[in-house]
Each structure stands twice: as structure tokens, then as C-alpha cells.
Amino acid sequence: MIPPPVCILYTQDSDLVRRMKAFLRTMAQVRHVAEADRLDAVLQQAGPALLIMDLRAKECRDLIDQVQKEWPEILIIALGIVKSDPLREAEQFGIYAAEDLEPDRRRFQTLVGRAFDYLKVLQENRELRETSTSVSTLEPIPRVGAVSAAAGGGPSLRLLRFPRVFRQFDNVDALLTSIVESVADAAGVTRVGIFSKIRQGDRYRLRAGLRCLPETHEMEFGERDALVRWFELHAHLISRANLAQTPHQAERSLLRRALDTFGAEVIVPLYARGRIIGWLYFGHRLTGQRFDYSDLEGLMILAEHVSTVLENNPGRDAAQIDSAGHRGDR
Structure with a gap:
């Protein structure tokens, strides 16, 4: 890769x-x-x-x-x-x-x-x-006064409301725009983007975004792209704060380039029917503070909600995603 x-x-x-x-x-x-x-x-x-x-x-x-x-x-x-x-x-x-x-x-x-x-x-x-020089940055710096999800009784109510809010959209573009705006608000970040593909054989493109870099709109990724293969193999998020924990140099370079290309601090994969359909990426926190462990867990929960909404969206495009997933499972 x-x-x-x-x-x-x-x-x-x-x-x-x-x-x-x-x-x-x-x-x-x-x-x-x-x-x-x-x-x-x-x-x-x-x-x-x-x-x-x-x-x-x-x-x-x-x-x-x-x-x-x-x-x-x-x-x-x-x-x-x-x-x-x-x-x-x-x-x-x-x-x-x-x-x-x-x-x-x-x-x-x-x-x-x-x-x-x-x-x-x-x-x-x-x-x-x-x-x-990265020994001191192997772990994310916890936010002062941060309360873990477990201590707070699980995910916040705002996160749990996401699927119900999004189901009212029949148009996939309106759906994705709503997802981006709501995710940015819930996560408290300066930038959010969604890369996804619609049909089997399509390329991954930026479908909706908030304060994304201009060049991001021109980017495309195919099934054989190194970043897509990495998500398929590892199935977990990418965090700039944790890059030093990646043991292999080539892999670390790949992940750093992805973060730099999107202007992101965290990238989280999206799945439907066990297949990768895209990814969410997040910029800096509005406060300027780094993401800690509980923040990353929260972003994973957001991504799971987004994946569920895209998979169950009643619009024409999402139905094609669902159909492609069925064919891939046969």
C-alpha cells in the first residue's frame, strides 16, 4: 500500500x-x-x-x-x-x-x-x-475537564438523534448536506467532508462538505487506491494525533498524505453491507484543542450513524448503494 x-x-x-x-x-x-x-x-x-x-x-x-x-x-x-x-x-x-x-x-x-x-x-x-522526536506524542492529549462516554452514561442525546433527523430527506444531495452541517455542529469542528460512491464501479468523490479546501472537489479515488485498500484492510479511523503509533513508514506516509490532502485531523470510514462506501473527514476542533480518546469514539459513533442513514436512505441513489451491497454479498 x-x-x-x-x-x-x-x-x-x-x-x-x-x-x-x-x-x-x-x-x-x-x-x-x-x-x-x-x-x-x-x-x-x-x-x-x-x-x-x-x-x-x-x-x-x-x-x-x-x-x-x-x-x-x-x-x-x-x-x-x-x-x-x-x-x-x-x-x-x-x-x-x-x-x-x-x-x-x-x-x-x-x-x-x-x-x-x-x-x-x-x-x-x-x-x-x-x-x-515523536515519543512524547504517542498518545492524544486529553482535554481538560473531559468526561468519557462511559462516565457520562453513553453517547450524547445529540448523537442519538441523528438517524431520526436525517430520515426526513428523500433527496440524497439534501441528505448529505444536512449530514455535513449536523455532524460539524455535533462534533464542534471547523471542517467536515463526505467522500462516497453511489454505484458499484463508481469512484469515490466529495459529495458534500463544509469549509473544504477548493482542490478537494476535484479529487477522485478508485477501488485500487492505496487509501481505499488501507480502509478495507484495517477498518478503523485515521487520527493525526496517533500517526506515530503506525509502525510502518510507508503506511505512515500514506495516512499523513491523506490527512494533509483533505486538511483533516481525523478520517473515519463509512460502511454499508460490510463494504466501504466512503469516509467522513474532520478538521480542527473549534476550540483549537486536540481530539482525545473519547472524542475519537464519538466520531466513530457519528460515522456509524451516517453509514446507517446512507444505507437506509429511501432515495434512488441510496437504494443503488444497497443493491450494490447485496450483489457484493452473494
């Missing part, structure tokens, strides 16, 4: 986007950024990554300077017109490489492969540094 490397492409040229995705479709997860103001945010979500910069794009020179100063774990390949001044200047920037806008496919793939090998070393070094 090793996640594919991330390649970020900054350009306003749709033909270049199609060409780069065709070149790298078997090598990397390509994320296109067209707006200069969003590049920094996407880099923050991606962690160590390869950045391909179109030298014709807006503010490209200033952005390269900024990335070099602020993101030492980002490798840059600049693309420009052969023998042009911008391309000659880029060769002096101290970046990883400067190439023709229309490179030879195999040569370019070899170059990108070497860049990913180097990024892998950077990622491993980063993981070792974080592991060596």
Missing part, C-alpha cells in the same frame, strides 16, 4: 495538462494548479513532491523564488520554449531541471523517475526525524 508519488503541475495551458497527465499517468498522481494564489496551499497538502512549472504561466518566476525559499523538499522542473530567454534563465535558478515544453516522452519519464527516487530519500529522512 505504497501511495504513488505526487506531481504538481502549475500551468494555464490545458494542452500541457493533458500531455503531462498522459506522460505520468502510470508514475504519479498529477495535480493541476492553475491559480498562483493556490499553489502554496497545494504544496502544503502534498508534502515532498515534484513541481513542474510552466515558465509561461502567470507569476511563474516569483513563484519559483518563493518555493525555493519556503519549500526545500519540493523539486522543481521548469518547462519552457527551446532557446528562449526564460528557459536559459531557469537553468541558472538552481532548480532540479529545465526542459523543453514538448519533451521526448521516454527522456522526460526517466528524468521524473530520478526525481521521485530523490524525493523518496527525502521522505525517508523526514520520517526518521519525526519518529525520533
Whole structure:
């Protein structure tokens, strides 16, 4: 379950986007950024990554300077017109490489492969540094004055009301929007999103969200994606506070990338008929405090309610989920 490397492409040229995705479709997860103001945010979500910069794009020179100063774990390949001044200047920037806008496919793939090998070393070094300094953060910090679910007599009344509140919706979009708003209120978090699929063979997409990152709306995950496989194998939530307890480095990198990509602190899988149908993710608490053990239990209960509502929703889309689940159990 090793996640594919991330390649970020900054350009306003749709033909270049199609060409780069065709070149790298078997090598990397390509994320296109067209707006200069969003590049920094996407880099923050991606962690160590390869950045391909179109030298014709807006503010490209200033952005390269900024990335070099602020993101030492980002490798840059600049693309420009052969023998042009911008391309000659880029060769002096101290970046990883400067190439023709229309490179030879195999040569370019070899170059990108070497860049990913180097990024892998950077990622491993980063993981070792974080592991060596994470002893004090192996357990979530409990909230002051927090009362456990057991001490409080079980889940709160607000959680128990969720299925009854949601059953009044026949339209699946209205249902999901209501779920997101209610879950955000009950959990006291700044951000909530639901990734789900409707029919067997569909891809997982963001169906509803509150204060989600703009790039999240463009993301898709297939059945073979490493994150989906991880949920199928482990069947439990992902918490940023507990990442240090994950023993395997590749697995830890996968989970960290998922959290960073969604801007999440916790991701909880959703199931119907024993099959994964999506996941809920949660941002920071409104108070700024970390999630403790009882908080995580509460989020799991919320996810179970959401799974039940989606499975039993009388609308057309949810019925198809139910039908797909029946077929999968045969």
C-alpha cells in the first residue's frame, strides 16, 4: 500500500495538462494548479513532491523564488520554449531541471523517475526525524475537564438523534448536506467532508462538505487506491494525533498524505453491507484543542450513524448503494 508519488503541475495551458497527465499517468498522481494564489496551499497538502512549472504561466518566476525559499523538499522542473530567454534563465535558478515544453516522452519519464527516487530519500529522512522526536506524542492529549462516554452514561442525546433527523430527506444531495452541517455542529469542528460512491464501479468523490479546501472537489479515488485498500484492510479511523503509533513508514506516509490532502485531523470510514462506501473527514476542533480518546469514539459513533442513514436512505441513489451491497454479498 505504497501511495504513488505526487506531481504538481502549475500551468494555464490545458494542452500541457493533458500531455503531462498522459506522460505520468502510470508514475504519479498529477495535480493541476492553475491559480498562483493556490499553489502554496497545494504544496502544503502534498508534502515532498515534484513541481513542474510552466515558465509561461502567470507569476511563474516569483513563484519559483518563493518555493525555493519556503519549500526545500519540493523539486522543481521548469518547462519552457527551446532557446528562449526564460528557459536559459531557469537553468541558472538552481532548480532540479529545465526542459523543453514538448519533451521526448521516454527522456522526460526517466528524468521524473530520478526525481521521485530523490524525493523518496527525502521522505525517508523526514520520517526518521519525526519518529525520533515523536515519543512524547504517542498518545492524544486529553482535554481538560473531559468526561468519557462511559462516565457520562453513553453517547450524547445529540448523537442519538441523528438517524431520526436525517430520515426526513428523500433527496440524497439534501441528505448529505444536512449530514455535513449536523455532524460539524455535533462534533464542534471547523471542517467536515463526505467522500462516497453511489454505484458499484463508481469512484469515490466529495459529495458534500463544509469549509473544504477548493482542490478537494476535484479529487477522485478508485477501488485500487492505496487509501481505499488501507480502509478495507484495517477498518478503523485515521487520527493525526496517533500517526506515530503506525509502525510502518510507508503506511505512515500514506495516512499523513491523506490527512494533509483533505486538511483533516481525523478520517473515519463509512460502511454499508460490510463494504466501504466512503469516509467522513474532520478538521480542527473549534476550540483549537486536540481530539482525545473519547472524542475519537464519538466520531466513530457519528460515522456509524451516517453509514446507517446512507444505507437506509429511501432515495434512488441510496437504494443503488444497497443493491450494490447485496450483489457484493452473494
